[in-house]
Amino acid sequence: MAKTNPGRFFEDYALGDVITHAVPRTVSGGERALYHALYPARHALASSDAFAQACGLPASPLDDLAAFHVVFGKTVPDISLNALANLGYAEGRWLRPVWPGDTLRSVSEVIGIKQNSNGKSGVVWVRTTGLNQHDEAVLEYVRWVMVRKNDHDLPAPETVLPELRNTVPANRLVIPEGLDFTDYDFALAGEPHRWGDYEVGEQIDHVDGVTIEEAEHMLATRLWQNTAKVHFDATNRDDGKRLIYGGHVISMARALSFNGLANAQMIIALNGGAHANPCFAGDTVRAWSEVLDKAETTAPGVGAIRLRLVATKGGAPFQLRGDDGKYLPDVLLDLDYWALMPL
Amino acid sequence: MAKTNPGRFFEDYALGDVITHAVPRTVSGGERALYHALYPARHALASSDAFAQACGLPASPLDDLAAFHVVFGKTVPDISLNALANLGYAEGRWLRPVWPGDTLRSVSEVIGIKQNSNGKSGVVWVRTTGLNQHDEAVLEYVRWVMVRKNDHDLPAPETVLPELRNTVPANRLVIPEGLDFTDYDFALAGEPHRWGDYEVGEQIDHVDGVTIEEAEHMLATRLWQNTAKVHFDATNRDDGKRLIYGGHVISMARALSFNGLANAQMIIALNGGAHANPCFAGDTVRAWSEVLDKAETTAPGVGAIRLRLVATKGGAPFQLRGDDGKYLPDVLLDLDYWALMPL
Amino acid sequence: MAKTNPGRFFEDYALGDVITHAVPRTVSGGERALYHALYPARHALASSDAFAQACGLPASPLDDLAAFHVVFGKTVPDISLNALANLGYAEGRWLRPVWPGDTLRSVSEVIGIKQNSNGKSGVVWVRTTGLNQHDEAVLEYVRWVMVRKNDHDLPAPETVLPELRNTVPANRLVIPEGLDFTDYDFALAGEPHRWGDYEVGEQIDHVDGVTIEEAEHMLATRLWQNTAKVHFDATNRDDGKRLIYGGHVISMARALSFNGLANAQMIIALNGGAHANPCFAGDTVRAWSEVLDKAETTAPGVGAIRLRLVATKGGAPFQLRGDDGKYLPDVLLDLDYWALMPL
Known part of the structure; x- marks a missing residue:
């Protein structure tokens, strides 16, 4: 009877389910402009058609993370509306640039499931694919x-844990067609600083902060059509705070x-990531990086x-975990990704 | 001598006056992106070119309300700069979709006028038309x-009350050319939920809230170029609050x-509406709907x-008026509109 | 070794240096929509393709100040990251409209240099040029x-003060190709109000305020990719305030x-300008203008x-300086520019 979407509960997922997520979205120069207004984004490839063309692309693609957010946002009503925790990411790969004018939609397949021992919740693994208007996978x-x-009396499903790579191997990275950094x-x-200037183990403090x-x-x-109420409704938590989308x-x-x-022009793979602590308005976000690995590619x-x-x-850079092995309270995010860089 | 616009006063309107509103505006994907950033808008037809094309349209139109705001915003300097109250809407019809690249302008005709008995103010009725760059009416x-x-000594004009329909009759709704929900x-x-799933009298609590x-x-x-100072100038009211545009x-x-x-994909007519109470920053807005009527159309x-x-x-859903017949203090808006829905 | 940009210090500039600023930027309808959302901008030429075409232009150009901000933003990491003060502007000219789809980049030449007597700082003059994707100067x-x-022990460079015009002479103004206000x-x-309606010395209070x-x-x-930390990081100043970009x-x-x-449709030259006092969130900005000069042009x-x-x-309009000749504390900006207006 109720017309509104209550979200899915643990018992609503079954291994192999394929979920078509709603609300396809056409992106344009408007999304690019907003991305630049919302973040201090300056990577040249996602900023300039002329720069992208000099690198062999037909135009400047939508920022890789903007593409990610559009694809991710569509999954929220089906995957995380009743989520108690966003536990992890793996095996993320960008498969094709998104251009202004493209229409994106998302599909997810349930690839793992495990009820928790308390019988009141469980873990669901999904593989999400973002597709463009030509049904080509972009991500x-x-x-x-x-x-x-929801119904604690229902039997537990058979546990299936997906086999996931800790890291996307370099030979599985998909380089955008035509990309050429020869005349970068x-x-x-x-x-x-070029690829050869970075050493594995090197740490970089990015210095700036944004409140x-x-x-x-x-x-x-909202731009990514992620409308989960925790991000928007100040009356939702006892402390009146709105949780910032990870x-x-x-x-x-x-x-x-x-x-x-x-x-580090394009994010090309997401190996893993943890939202270590929640972020709220008023926090001043800073960032540091560490070089984990390097690899060659077949693109010129x-x-x-x-x-x-x-x-x-807050806190000093390069501090990640306490003596107990847990993330320090000032750490918001620990992300592991592959990017493309000129040799 | 003064170069600035003081706005029109009651005595500056006469029955039959046609007012050309200033500042035509070209809309693009930028307005669409901003609309999605500003509101949790997810109706697929205004989000995706591919979805709109599957419904027989050449592309995804600008959200119907975005078109309304652009047309409305232009009228503010001429109609409501000195308004004491925005009393009502009637006979609103969307006549043609607005596409990215269109340029909109607005024209209003004074169709009714009545001085109040206190001699210090009066009511003015205008019919506003939004036009595109081909001089086609869009709204x-x-x-x-x-x-x-302004000048209380001037004589009162002859009272003329326009005859207005309480509701746009279904046979006057203008369906966008080509619209076809057969393969929706x-x-x-x-x-x-399709058209047949909704019953007249049914009420729906939309659950979510946005602070x-x-x-x-x-x-x-500002995006709609509505620059009335009450919305922007915190020094304008004694309480330091800025009134939110209705x-x-x-x-x-x-x-x-x-x-x-x-x-309920497209808003196609506006039967009436009241801004029941003012809205201020910090308010958490929620919404509920009631099905008032249903009708068939000629489109497939x-x-x-x-x-x-x-x-x-605030307050519980489905509560509208108190025992005195007045809107409850937590009610912000009571809007009556027609939308199009797949059968 | 450090990979991050520490910004240039006084000793890093030499007369005649040409600095290529990073991160070219393609602009679109997205930037225009955001400009209208961020400012109560209503000048018709930058709002409507149809209006611009009726004035002889191929389309509505990007707002002249938006073009300025894009060009300026690129210079910040090289020119003003370690700046103690932004001392002045001169000889600004818009040379060509910027159209949606254009890609802008910036180049600066050091045209003057003078170490301060304290030996701890100095003044650097640069002439910045904004170029489009055809290498045409736009500004x-x-x-x-x-x-x-940084290193106080280094010798002072030879002082070179550039010769700068107090005002761009009317015969050096560059009118956009095709501009014609005959049928305005x-x-x-x-x-x-047309050009002939304004008198030199006339003052106009623009009435409205924006908090x-x-x-x-x-x-x-951020939209202009100006990422100087003083504008974004609330922990950067002792008082927790973020300085608003001038x-x-x-x-x-x-x-x-x-x-x-x-x-006053297009800003065509910037004769000079001073950011008289800092602006912070919560300030309510008002504006007044004074007609300083008028000139004819060769365009119809x-x-x-x-x-x-x-x-x-704050304060009353038309008050600029105190008895001591200094800007009054409520004055934020004193700008001197040429605009184009229909005769």
Whole structure:
């Protein structure tokens, strides 16, 4: 009878279910302009048609994370509306750039399921694919969430744990067709440091900080049509706070990382990530990175660099976990990704 | 001598006056992106070119309310700058979709006038038409406002009360050319409920709430080039509050109504509406709807549904008026409109 | 070793240096929509393709100040990251309209240098040029900043003071190709006052005020990819305040000046400007103008008008300096520019 969407509970998922997520979305120069207004984003490839064309692309693609947020946002009503926790990401790969004018939609498949021992909740793993208007996959990733069980009397499903790679191997990275960094313009890109200048283990403090306002994170989150009430309704929590969408922190940290990683032009894979602590308006977000790995690619002049990106709301850079092995309270995000960088 | 616009007073209107409103505006994907950032808007037809094309349209039109706000915003300097109250709407009809790239302008005709008995103010009725760059009407509506009289000694004009329909009759609804819901994709649209699933008298609580920030309503109101100072200048009222543009509440409530009315795709007529109480930053807006009527249309697979949309800032849903017949203090908006829905 | 950009210090500039600024930017309808959302901008030429075409242009250009902000924003990491003060502007000229789809980049040449007598800082003059994707100059201006010296032991450079005009002479104004105000539509533009209606010495109070929010000035400043931390990081100053980008005040004041100067359609030259006092969130910005000069142009129906634009955060209009000759504390901006107006 009720016409509104109550969200799915743990018992509403079964292994192999394929969920078509609602509300396809056409993106344009408007999404690009807003992305630049919401984040201090300056990576040249996502800023300039002329720069992208000099790198072999037909035009400047939508920022990789903007594409991620659009695809992710569509999954919220089906995957995380009743989620108790967003537990992790794995095997994320960008498969094709998103251009202004493209229409994106999302599909998810349930690839793992496990009821918790308390019988009141469980963990669901889904592999989500973002598709464009030509039914070409632009993005895929796995995420797993802890979801409430509505009817505790229902039997537990058979546990199936998906086999997930800890890291996307370099030979599985998909380089955008035509990408060529042979004539890369380092002056226009903003920094002289190339792939060979970064060493595995190197840490970079990105220096700048941004204090977040309620209006900004709500604008950003709505832009991706993620309408989960925790982000918008100040009456939802006892403390009157609105929880900031974790993706907002990812984009803020990535944009801040321009200062020191201006040439890490495209995010091409998401190996894993944790939203270590919640972020609220008034927090001042800072970021630091660590080089985890490097790899060559088959594209001319293009190297791959694997980075840890950490966002904090205080404390010194390069501090991640306490003696107990847990994230320090000022750590907001611990993200592990591959980017493309000129050799 | 003064170069600035003092706005019109009651004595500046005469029956039959035709007012050309200033500042035509070209809309683009930028306005669409901002609309999605400002409101939790998810109706698929205004979100996706591919979805709109599958419904027989050449592209995704600008959200119907965005078109309304652009047309309305232009009228503010001429109609409501000195208004004491925005009294009502009637006979609103969307006549043609607005596409990115269109340029809109507005014209109003004075169709009714009545001086108040106190001699210090009066009511003016205008019929406003929004036109595109081909001089085609895209939208028309009547609104009436109470306006201050500047020179109380001037004689009262002859009272003329326009004859206005309480409701736009279903046979006067203008369906966008080509619209066809025969192959409507309910999964992509977000809900399975079709026209036949809604009953006259049915009430729907849209569940979600959005807490409004000053920055957001000011961005929205400026986007429509509505620059009335009450919305922007915190020094304008003794209490330091900025009054939120009533259209912001309309769009917020309409977007919230996606949850339960995802298939009420296009607003096609505005039968009436009242801004029951003022809205201020910090208010958490919620919405509920009531099905008032249903009608068939001549377009394939397309039904019409007449809805009451109520926005509140607290209280229980489905409470509208007190024992005295007046709107309850938590009611912000009471809107009566026709939408199009797949059969 | 450090990968992050520490900014340039005084000793890093030498006369004749040419600096290629990073991060070219493609603009679209998204930037235009955001400009209208951020400022109460209503000048018809930058709002409507149809209006612009009726004035002989191929389309509506990006607002002149939006073009300025894009060009200026790129220079911040190289010119003003370590600036102690933004001392002045001169010889600014708009050379060519910026159209949606254009890609802008910026280049600066050091044209003057002078170490301060304290040996700890100095003044650097640069002439910045904004270029489009065809390497055509769209904008040029001189600004000078006081910059910290990092190594006080280094010798002072030879002082070179550039010769700068106090005012761009009318015969050096560059009128956009094709501009023709012969059939200018004053009703659509919003005011009847033409070039001949303004007298040198005339002062106009623009009446309206806008109270500024943190979220808004940060969105605006990021949109121009100006990421100087003083604008974003509330922990950067002892008082927890974020300094508002001076360009935000310029755009706000210019937009407010529509009310009284609706026909001052294009800013065509920047003669000078001072950010008299800092602006912070919560300030209510108002504006007044004074006609400084008038000139004819060679374009049909097009006159030039030189205006002083003053932004304030309080106090009465038309008050600029105290008895000591200093700007009054409520004055935020004193700008001197040429605009184009129909005869």
